[in-house]
Amino acid sequence: MKLTKMSRVFTWGAVLLMLQMAGTEPALRTPHDKAGVFADLSAQEIKAVHSFLRNRTELGLQPSKKVTMAKNSVFLIELLLPKKKHVLNFLDKGGKSPVREARAIIFFGAQEHPNITEFAVGPLPLPYYIRELSPRPGHHLSWSSRPISAAEYDLLFHMLRRAITPLHQFFLDTTGFSFLDCDARCLTFTDVAPRGVESGQRRSWLIVQRYVEGYFLHPTGLEILVDHGSTDDQDWRVEKLWYNGKFYDSPEELAQKYANGEVDTVVLGDPLPESTEQPPLFSSYKRRGEFPMPINVSGPHIVQPNGPRYKLEGHTVIYGGWSFSYCLRTSSGLQIFNVLFGGERIAYEVSVQEAVALYGGHTPAGMQTKYIDVGWGLGSVTHELAPGIDCPETATFLDAFHYYDSDGPVRYPHALCLFEMPTGVPLRRHFNSNFKGGFNFYAGLKGYVLVLRTTSTVYNYDYIWDFIFYPNGVMETKMHATGYVHATFYTPEGLRHGTRLQTHLLGNIHTHLVHYRVDMDVAGTKNSFQTLKTKLENITNPWSPSHSVVQPTLEQTQYSRERQASFRFGQTLPKYLLFSSPQKNCWEHRRSYRLQIHSMAEQVLPPGCPEERAVTWARYPLAVTKYRESERYSSSLYNQNDPWDPPVVFEEFLQNNENIEEEDLVAWVTVGFLHIPHSEDIPNTATPGNSVGFLIRPFNFFPEDPSLASRDTVIVWPRNKDGHNHVQRWVPEDRDCLRPPPFRYNGTYKPV
C-alpha cells in the first residue's frame, strides 16, 4: 500500500525530470476526446431536441415568440448532465459512454391549470424518447415561479400603455417624456422581483424611467404595481402607484389629483444635451474631464510571439500541467469539469450556482428588490466580449449557443474567452545576496496564468466570471461586478438606504452574493474534510526555566458530519480548510487541497424570513456535503419568482446530516460584498475592489512545487572569468514583437 503511494509520488517527479532532460513535449496523455461528455449542446443538437418536441402533437407546442401567456412553449433546452458515477466509469474505467440527454423546460400555459414541466430528451443526437424530470419529492413547479419571457414583456408594455393613458399629460409635464408617440423621448421601466409577497403571486413593481443612455439611472419618481398573474392578459391590472413618496390606488386617481394640483410633483430637467458643447449625460460613457497628465497614445498589449501556449480540444483545455473541460450552462452559467493537474483529478466540477443582490430602499421597488439572477437567465446573457477590453486581443474567443425563451438555438458570438497573460508578478523569485555587493544567483519564474472568462449582463449589472489557472497547481475563481447600479428615485427618506448620486437619483444599498459548487476529488473521490488553526501555548522556556515562551501550536479538527462542516456567517471560519485524500505524501502528510475564500460577505437575511427560503445557501460561507445526484444545484430558475416555496432549498441538503469522512465531498462556497453606492459608481460600478472568489491550492499534494516543471524559469549566475553573467533559460529569449490583430466587434446575437 505504502509502496503504491510512494511510487505515485516519485513517478510524477520522474516524469518532470525526464521531460526536462529530454526537452520534449509532455508525454502525459489524458482522454480529452472523452470529455465531449461535458460539452454544451451544439446548435444541431438543440434543433434536434426542439423539432422532436414540436413533432409530439400531444404537447400542443406553439412558438415562444407568440405574444400570449396562454400557450404551450419550450422555454429552455440545455445539456442534462449524466450521473457522475457513469461519467467516471467512462473516463477512468473504460466503461461505456453515458447517454447524452437534453433538459427541456415546457411552459404549459394553454390549459385551465397551467404548469411548468421539465423533461429529459434523448438520446442525442437523434432523440426518440422523452421522460419527465420530477422536482424534489412533494413539490411541484408553480406556474407563477416561471421566469419572465419576451412575450410577457410585450404584453406588459401593451397593458401599461393602455392603463396609464390618463397619465399622459402628467408624464409630459413632469418628465418631458411619455409612453405614447414618443420617438426619442420615451419612457420605459425596470421590473423588480420577487413579484409579490407570497407564493402564487405575480405582482411586479415597475420603476418608470426615461429611455436615455443608461436609463437605469433615470427614474421619474413613479413606480407602478402590476398584477400579471393571469394567463389572460386582459385580466392584468395596475394595482397601485407610488409617486414621490405617496401611494395612489389607480392611474386615474393620480391623474385626477394631479389635475387638481394635489400632487407634490418633481419636474425633471431635460436629460438630453442640446449641443455638443454641453457635457454628456451623467449616465453616459462619453469621455469628460482631464487628467493632470493626459495620455494620448494606446497602452501596452499582450503579444504571443509563438502563438498560444494552451490547447483547446473540443471543450477541453490543456495548459501546462492542467486540463479541464468547460460548459456554459444556459440556466446558471460557467462550469468546469474534470479538473486535472499532472494527470490527477483535483475537482470533478467547479461551477457558478447563483448570484443574488439583495436591496434596501424607501420606495416600494427599492425595498422589494431581491434579485436572484438565475431566474433572469444568468447563464444565457453571455454577450459578446470585446478584444483588448474584455479579454486581451490575443485571446481565443468562443461562441455559445443558448436556447432560452426562443424558438431555436441562438448563437452568442465570442461569449467566452480563453487567454494566457503575464501576471506582472513573479510566481517565485529570489535574489541570493553574497552580502558583499553581489549575488550568488538570481532566480525567478515568470508569472503567467491561463484565464477562462465569460460575462453575464443581467439588465443593468455585468458580472465577469473568471476561472484562473496558475502553473503551480493553484486554481482561482473570481467574480467582478460592474455595469449600472440598480437605483431608485431620490427622496430625503431614501438616504437611510443609500446614497444620493444625482439630483433625483438614489443608489440603493445592496449585498451581492455568489454561490459556487466545488466538487473536490483530491486524487480520487474518497476525501475527508479537516481544518487547521493555531492555538497559543504558554510553556516554561526549556533553555531558560525562569522564563516562559508563548507560541502557537497546530490544532487540527476532523469533521465527520455535514452539519458540523456547515459554517454559518458570524462563526469564525478556520483559515485552513483542507480536502484530503487518504493517500499520504512521502512525509506522511495527507495529500490535500486547500480552499481559500476571498470575500466580504455577511448574513444578509435572517434565517426563516419569507424570501430567505430561496437562498438558504447564503447562510453559509462554506458547507461541505456528501455528493448526491439529487443535490447537483443549489438554486433554480424558479427561486426568483417563487422564493416563498422554491423547488430547490439548499438547507435540505444538510438535513440528513450525512457522514463526510472518506466520502465524495462537495464544498459549497458563498462569496460576496456589501455595496454602498457612491458618486464614483457613476456612470458604472468599477471592477477594482469589487471582486470576490476563492482559490483551491495544493497542500502537501505534490512532493514539491509542481511549477518546477515550467520552462519559464530564468536563473542568472554571476560573472564568470570573461566578466559576463551567465543566464540560464529553458525557452529562447523573445526578441520579436508581433502586432495583435486589429480591433473588431460585431454586437449581434442571432437565431441560427
Ligand SMILES: [Cu+2]
Ligand atoms: Cu453592486
